[in-house]
Amino acid sequence: MQIKSLKNEEYPPSEDTFFIADNIENEKGNFALDIGSGSGYLTKLLSENFSFVVGTDINYEVLKHQTYSTKNLICCNGSDALKIKFDLIICNLPYLATDEILDIATDGGADGLEIPLKIIKSAIRCLNVTGKFLFVTSSLSNYQELIETTKKEGLTAKVIAKKKLFFEELIIIEAKK
Numbered sequence: 001m002q003i004k005s006l007k008n009e010e011y012p013p014s015e016d017t018f019f020i021a022d023n024i025e026n027e028k029g030n031f032a033l034d035i036g037s038g039s040g041y042l043t044k045l046l047s048e049n050f051s052f053v054v055g056t057d058i059n060y061e062v063l064k065h066q067t068y069s070t071k072n073l074i075c076c077n078g079s080d081a082l083k084i085k086f087d088l089i090i091c092n093l094p095y096l097a098t099d100e101i102l103d104i105a106t107d108g109g110a111d112g113l114e115i116p117l118k119i120i121k122s123a124i125r126c127l128n129v130t131g132k133f134l135f136v137t138s139s140l141s142n143y144q145e146l147i148e149t150t151k152k153e154g155l156t157a158k159v160i161a162k163k164k165l166f167f168e169e170l171i172i173i174e175a176k177k
């Protein structure tokens, strides 16, 4: 699928941002990565409990003008530009099931899987053997398929938290090597 246009707007901290924030507040360690940093809200939160934190985003303009700016921001797909192994990787995925990618911050492509799978495949390489990868998805995507494909990529994957909203259910998946 082709990305037809690229909105340069920052995704403001939202229900899904706060949901993953609640689920990482007790995580501590050395190396942490926030894929799809957006406003930088979660990247900044990780900086409170990890010694070295990196944020990536595919949208350079968003990284340049981040509201919650931190050090170590890299513009790339997933973690493609990195060679570090992280203890914790998080991602508030663009998970909406869409025919086209019109908003890179939210649109996941077919079944809400196309972009998430690219990100997950990229992240696996940077996950420490003892590390944890937490990502947010939703009942608006085919999240069961996302779990199965994550497993096919060699990780364990399970739902660790759910939150019902008015029009969807947010889901956090934990994947490990």
Ligand SMILES: C[S@@+](CC[C@H](N)C(=O)[O-])C[C@H]1O[C@@H](n2cnc3c(N)ncnc32)[C@H](O)[C@@H]1O
Binding pocket: 011, 012, 013, 014, 016, 017, 035, 036, 037, 038, 039, 040, 041, 042, 056, 057, 058, 059, 062, 076, 077, 078, 092, 093, 094, 104, 105, 106, 115, 118, 119
């Ligand atoms: C739902 S927003 C989340 C932003 C922020 N992390 C939060 O939780 O509020 C998804 C972010 O992922 C970025 N993104 C989309 N596709 C990406 C990719 N392939 N690699 C890296 N970042 C990507 C978007 O630009 C956007 O900033």
